[in-house]
Amino acid sequence: MLKILRGLGWTLAGLLVLAIVVWCASRMWPVPESRLQAQQRLEARLPATGHNGYALLWTLPFDDLDAQQREQALAEDVRRWEADAHGGSSGQTHLVANHAEQHSRPGASCGPAASGCLAQVRADPQRFVEAHAGHQQLHARLDQLADADYFASPFRPKGEGILVPLPAYGVVMDATSARALAYVQGDIDGALRGACRGLQLGRRLVPGGSYLVESIxxxxxxxxxxxxxxxxxxxxxxxxxxxxxxxxxxxxLRAEEQSLCRAMQGEYAMSRAAIESSAQEFGGVLVLDRSSTLARVAGNLGWACGAAATAALEADRPLPVQAPPQRYFGCLSNVMGCVLTEIAAPVYPAYSSRSQDAAAMLRLLGAQRWLRQQAQDPAEALQRLPAEFRSPVRSPRLSVNGHHLQVPRRSPARSADENPWLTVPLQAEPASAALARD
Known part of the structure; x- marks a missing residue:
């Protein structure tokens, strides 16, 4: 009996030694060079020049504050965030305690893609009048926000609770239908001016935000x-x-204006904070390899900052989004890190082409304006369309009935009834026809 127990003991000891050897070998397994390069690109934060509009973005829902008060409010919220070591706060500005907050009302929405907004407003203007009542100052601030050059958040990500506070993005889209309402009510130049300000704000947010949500x-x-x-x-x-x-x-839109590099650098910074916090927990070191996990995260995100992404944006080709990292020997000592990076990876391809579709929509807008100024039939004039309004892979084409100019949409549909084509009209339609189409 003693020999059996001794044998079992030696067997267990041998298995333990083998497990330790395998764990150590797994932990020392080399990280692919491509991931290390991606990590370097993500950690080399892009410089920003000009005016940072984050204070106005952060306090956007609040009326009757001047620029200095908004800067002071942001500074106070940052101070409170830094004092909260574990990210247990609500992530809201302290202004909610003593200032009325403006909210976007459901009636102001024209749908997920805001398509057919003009026709919707024309069909039920009173709905939009009521939805935008009292939002004049909010819309003026949205116009002002378009003057900013970038929107860099001063909040440092944390690894627990709320990773980072985010502005109230719900009100950012509020003014779109208000511009359509102004047009229907006869303020044509005001509507055009407001829509162009909204367009300019979008152009600033795509490459100049701190996180992916702002680019979206x-x-x-x-x-x-x-x-x-x-x-x-x-x-x-x-x-x-x-x-x-x-x-x-x-x-x-130029290639650099479509870039998601700064946004992905922000996503990487958030992931790093969460990983470093998890690695410090009891037992975390056994199932989470900080350096290996960060490299795997970089493999998911680093494509946005590479030369291949820039070339794809310039040529309007699909972005070279990396496939989710596969399990390998290093995952034996990094089980948690491998699982977490596999969960997050599928999210990014769905958003990678949003900025390219935005650029395609702007090209369609320019092509529409150019075609309407030509004396020729649109089908003939389209052959001479200036290069700035077409791309090597998505040149505008006429719809079957010749009433619209369109290119295929690249990003996944946001709703079941979303048109697979990005399209602009070449001739005015009756309101009933426009509503039926949208």
């Missing part, structure tokens, strides 16, 4: 306001003068 909202703003402009302009004379704000806002 920016792309949505570009698409929604470009669509609204197209729907309004087609009802006006082809040579109708545009407000000065539209000259820059309607220019085609």
């Amino acid at each position: 909202i920016g792309a949505s703003l570009v698409q929604a306001n470009a669509q609204l402009l197209a729907d309004m302009l087609v009802e006006l004379p082809a040579d109708h003068p545009l407000p000065a704000e539209c000259e820059q806002a309607m220019q085609p």
Whole structure:
């Protein structure tokens, strides 16, 4: 019996030694060079120049505050955030305690993609009048927000609780239908000016936000306001003068304006905070390899900052989003890290092409305006479309009935009834037909 117990003891000891050897070998398993390079790109934060509009974005829902008060409010919220070691706060500004907060009302929405907004407003203007009542100051602030060059958050991510506070993004899209309402009510130049300001704000948010959510909202703003402009302009004379704000806002998006690099650097910073916090927990070191996990996260995100992404944006090709990292020998000592990175990876491809569709929508808007100024039939004039309004892989084409200009949508549909084509009208439609189409 003693020999049996001794044998079992030696067997267990041998298995333990083997497990330790395997764990150590797994922990020392080399990280692919491509992930290390991606990590370097993500940690080398892009410089930002010009005016940071984050204070206004952070306090956007609150009326009757001047610029200095908004900066002071942001500074106080940052101080409170830094004092909360575990991220247990609500993540809201302290202004909610003693200031009335504006909210976007459901009646102001034209749907997930804000398509057919002009037709919706025309069909039920009173709904939108009521939805925007009392929001004049909010809309003025949204116009002002378009003057910012970038939106860098001063809140440092934490690894527990709320990872990082975020602004109230719900009100950022509020003004789109208000511009359509202004047009329906006869304020044509005001509507055009407001839509161009919304377009400009979207252009700033796509490359200039701190996190992916801001880039997504920016792309949505570009698409929604470009669509609204197209729907309004087609009802006006082809040579109708545009407000000065539209000259820059309607220019085609350059590759760097479509880039998600800064956004992915922010996502990486949030992931790093969470990983470092988890690694410090009791027993975390046994199932979470900090350096290996960070490299796997970088493999999910680093494509956005690479030369291949820039080349794809310039050519309007699908972005080179990396496939989710596969399990390998190093995962034996990094079970938690491998599982977490596999869960997060599938999210990013769905959003990678939003900014490219925003750029395509702007090209369609420019092509619409150019075609309407040509004496030739649109089908013939389209052959001479300037290069700035087409891409090597998505050149605008006429719809079957010739009434619309369109290119295929690249990003996944946000709703079951979303049109697979990005489209702008070439001739005005009756309101009933526009509603039926959308």
